[in-house]
Amino acid sequence: MLAVSEKDLTKLLHSLNHTKCCHLLQNLSTALAAFSAQRKTADINIHQPARTSIVSEKWSSTTLFMPVSDHASTGFKVVTVPKVSTPTNGIRGVINLLSPEGRLEGVMSAAEITAFRTALASMIPFTRFRAGGLSEGGKKKRVLIFGSGKQAEWHARLALLTVPNPTDIEGITFVNRSQQRLEESISSTLVPDLRARYPHLEINAYSREELEQQQQEQEEGGEDAYKTRLRADLASSDAIFCCTPSTEPLFIYDDLTPKRRYISLIGSYKPHMQEVDSKTLLSGNNGLIYVDSVEACMEEAGELIIAKVDEKQLIELGELDFSTAGSFEGEGNVVFKCVGMGIMDLVIARSLLGMAREQGLGTVVEGF
Structure with a gap:
């Protein structure tokens, strides 16, 4: 043994x-x-x-x-x-x-x-999704990751390891609610390692807590600093990985610009949890959502339960034929929901x- x-x-x-x-x-x-x-x-x-x-x-x-x-x-x-x-x-x-x-x-x-295999499952659609249109070669140039734990770490590492060339990804941004957790698990350890491995990569990390505190200290009114920065990052993103046990949407559909993206949701695993709003969840072709398990997601995924998604709207990754060209071609975002399986x-x-x-x-x- x-x-x-x-x-x-x-x-x-x-x-x-x-x-x-x-x-x-x-x-x-x-x-x-x-x-x-x-x-x-x-x-x-x-x-x-x-x-x-x-x-x-x-x-x-x-x-x-x-x-x-x-x-x-x-x-x-x-x-x-x-x-x-x-x-x-x-x-x-x-x-x-x-x-x-x-x-x-x-x-x-x-x-x-557990963190590694979940992130690896997210890479199945990610590696086959074409971002930016044919004129840009389908490269996922900008990646946005919500979270600060092992799941967030492995989504970043595997995104860089599974693309044909790491330089296809120009930048990764981490967003988290807590500043302390972000510094302890991402900024102090992961970011220096990624910069050493991928000198070309632009890496940013910030928290809602940090930006709100800065705005209060500067006694600035007007537009919410966190929402302004997040909207800008969402607008430039080609892929969004949500890796938090959030009970309310991390962003809403209206924050997204008209651009085709890959959106992975792996953080919520209970009926009351929700990482995105229903409009974002259903922003794929004909409201279709890719999942690891239809049965498990219908029972455990809060986003699906809240949106009252019908089982017919779900497609398991295992049902797809990746031997043919054109996987995930078409209109709308590519949305993936994973709750994990043994x-x-x-x-x-x-x-x-x-x-x-x-x-x-x-x-x-x-x-x-």
Whole structure:
């Protein structure tokens, strides 16, 4: 059995290049295709029982248990989510990987993999979406990311790693509600690393809290400084990644200029959560929305529930044929909603476990 610590897992993930990321992207796409295909047949290879949870009032946390299996492995993810998350007290847990015979093959840190696999799912439409029209080669020049946690970090890293050339992306802007959280998790660590890896990249980061405080200190009236800057960034954006557990829209449709964009929504995962307004959610061709799982999104995605979206408006990524040209061509935005599935954890954890073995990372524990 190979135990891969969070430190080793981070080392492995930070060493990924374009080729390896595309390999992982293909593995995830194949798994999602298999998941969608079995919805229409009696041949069930992927089993994902409903997750269960234990709420601890004493420790102010919720522990989630998520089992999953396919033809090659069984996985069991256990994560504990604190009531109030901080940079030093966030989501923690493990993913256990077992062979079909029940032999424990690996144990891996769950928090990093969860953020990574969700961001990787967002890259499936992102890498195939053409921004700016044919005259600009479909390049996603400006990326706007809401959030300051691991999800925001991996959306930035994978956007740069999965495009044909990192210089296709000219700038990334991070927007967050809290200034302290932004400084602790993005400005002080991620931004310097991205600047070292991608010298061409223009990186900005600001918070609503910071701009509102500056405006108050300067005793300036008039237009809201935060809204003014955000509208400008929204106007220039080609892709928007929303990675927050917000309960109200981060922006509204009227803030967007008439321009085709890719909009990914992965932060809200409960019926009362909402990262965008209904008009933005339904701004795709004929109000269509791409999802990881129709069933899960209809039950858990607040945006869809609030907008009273019909199941017929949803298209699973696994149903799309990416072997043909012209994916996501047409009018309107490309909107993707993801709440996450166990099969995503299983496939990516299994792939990363193999990479860790190849690179000599992790600790081998005999007796399992």
